[in-house]
Amino acid sequence: MPRVLGIDIPGRKKLAYSLRYIYGVGPTVALEICEKAKLNPDMKADDMQDADIQRLVGVLQNDYRIEGDLRREISANVRRLISIGSYRGRRHRASLPVRGQRTKTNARTRKGSKRTVGVVRGKEARSAVKAGK
Missing domain, CATH: 1.10.8.50 (Helicase, Ruva Protein; domain 3)
Incomplete structure (x- = not known):
């Protein structure tokens, strides 16, 4: 080797x-x-x-430019985009796709695993959930 x-x-x-x-x-x-x-x-x-x-x-x-130099350059470019507040920088900061891909469905790699938001209906159920917290 x-x-x-x-x-x-x-x-x-x-x-x-x-x-x-x-x-x-x-x-x-x-x-x-x-x-x-x-x-x-x-x-x-x-x-x-x-x-x-x-x-x-x-x-x-x-x-x-290879290995460490290339990695440093890429991360510096991303930091620069974030610091100037560009659209791409905001997308990087929010961990969303940067290059125009759809996010209604897919984009799971950038967004992470799903967080299910539960809905509680009825006064009794709502008060039971609040009492549990």
Whole structure:
């Protein structure tokens, strides 16, 4: 299991796929990285020599924002949206969908589990509920 920038990437898989274990690297970016580092995307990650790993690390550090830097940038952007009071910031603060999705139904991931609100009918039932509290 080669270690690239503190992240273990699976060694038995092809390099283009193994790079996707790094936060911020998807399929297209993984192929770009292989091309810039002059590495074969179809070779196994275990087959990389130390020089290959150094080229890979150089490309990742110089050309791409990944892992901690990317996470910090994203959270800073969300904090900025919240602080300026934009619509998107208010949606983030309220834990609601930000990109225009419907919320009458669905949106359970952002809203959390359902909270059922009970209705009590009749004076006797209402007084019994109040006495129970």
